[in-house]
Amino acid sequence: MPRRTATMLASTLLLIGLLCAGVLIKVPYAEMSPGPTVNTLGEHDGEPVLNIKDRKTYETSGHLNMTTVRVTGADYRMNLAEAVSGWLQHDSAVVPHSTLYPEDKSAKEVDEENAEEFSASQESAKVSALRELKIKVPSYVIVGSVVKGGASQGKLHAGDVIRAVDGKKVTAPKDVASVITKRKPGDEVRFTIVPAAKAEAAEKAGKKLSSRDETRITVGTKKAEDDGRAIVGIQPAIGHAFPFDIDIKLADVGGPSAGLMFSLGIVDKLTREDLTGGSFVAGTGTIDDKGKVGAIGGIQMKTVAARAKGAKFFLTPEDNCPSAAKDRPAGLTLVKTGTIGDAMDALTKIRKDDTAALPKCKAS
Known part of the structure; x- marks a missing residue:
């Protein structure tokens, strides 16, 4: 066999071997890519994303799109070829599998x-x-x-309103812990609560909770395994009494990153003035009760998804600005946003076509 033919044959066999290896070798990585983007002012699967009852609402135009990231499933194992392909693409990210699915949690727990x-x-x-x-x-x-198997199981229930602990008025979640941690394991603690069902009924009826709604429940304490302190096996949180119903419907979406866009969509529907002025605005960001916007993951995938859908402006959490600006899709203006107030100011500028004054993201 001529040397040239032998060399070509060997090279071909080597290439085939590498391709087979790339397909067969599994690697501990997962892929993030641009996901669906949904207009919070519109409909999804035939239903309004935001449905507000018992309050006057106004017509809206334009878009306030929330954005998502698509990820490979918990049980899916990428092969080497897929990982290399993902690394080479600018609109996807290949990350360690444990980043999305920690080894100490099941896929169900992550969901x-x-x-x-x-x-x-x-x-x-x-x-x-x-x-x-x-x-x-x-x-x-x-x-x-309520912790399964904890001292409160069967006595306290998720959604119960905690009015007092051992007679001491409760105004913040930390107030509950401050009373309980002063007890010894085995001691009893008296909770003054309004049961969840009664609290929900009062909210729907627009009534304030009163002492007549209260119930007193005694719960024993157990010993915490880590430090031996007294615990009752609940996680206190903050609840709210809304003056009217606001229903958000969006299936198959998880995580907190749509908070900002949901908030703006609600404001738009309750405001006489059209916030976007017909513009296509998308964005992302967590939001807390005080309106502070927090950073999210997968920012590059979200900007790509937004621009592909037609967005011209993207409300970007200020902490995500440097990384977002490094790979900004052409034609998309990244607007730095730290609070809902910042977002409202930006929408005013967009509506008035004063886009030169927008606080734009810059690469670090």
Whole structure:
């Protein structure tokens, strides 16, 4: 066999071997890529994303799109060829599998956490939106969750409003812990609560909770495994009494990063003036009850998804600005956003076509 033919044959066989290896060798990585983007002012799967009842709402135009990141499933194992391909693409990111799915948590637990974060972000979006509009939203301490097998199981329930602990008025979640940690394991603690069902009924009826709604429940304490302190097995949290119903419907989405855009969508529907002026605005960012916008993951994938959908402006958490600006899609203006107030100011500038005054993201 001629040397040239032998060399070509060997090279071909080597290439085939490498290709087979690339397909067969599994690597501990996962891929993040641009996901769906949904207009919070519009509909999704035939239903309004935001549905506000018992309050006057106004017509809106334009877009206030929330953005998402698509990730490979927990049970999916990438092969070497897929990982290399992902690394070479600018609109995707290949990350260690444990980054998305920690080894100490099951896929179900990760999904449950994402769902809880999404639910909490909706709550904060409603609060921040109404407070931006100067609408009062009373808050109170609730039982956020009950530890399975803990001392409170069967006695306290998620959603119960905690009015006092051992007779001491409770105004913040830390107040609950400060009383309980002064007890010794085995001691009893008296909770003054309004059961979740009764609190929900009062909220729907627009009534304030009174002492007549209260129930006293005694819970024994157990010894914490880590430091031996007294615990009752609950996680206190903050609940809110909304003056009217705001329903957010968006299936198959998890995590807290849509908070800002949900909040702006609510404000737009409750405001006579059209916030966007018909412009296509997208964005991302967590939001807390006070309207502070927080950083999120996968910013490059979200900007790519937004621009591909038609967005011209992207409300970007200020902490994400440097990385977002490094790979900004052409034609997309990245607007630095630290609070809901910043976002409202930016929308005013966009609406008035004063885009030169927008606070734009810059690469570090």
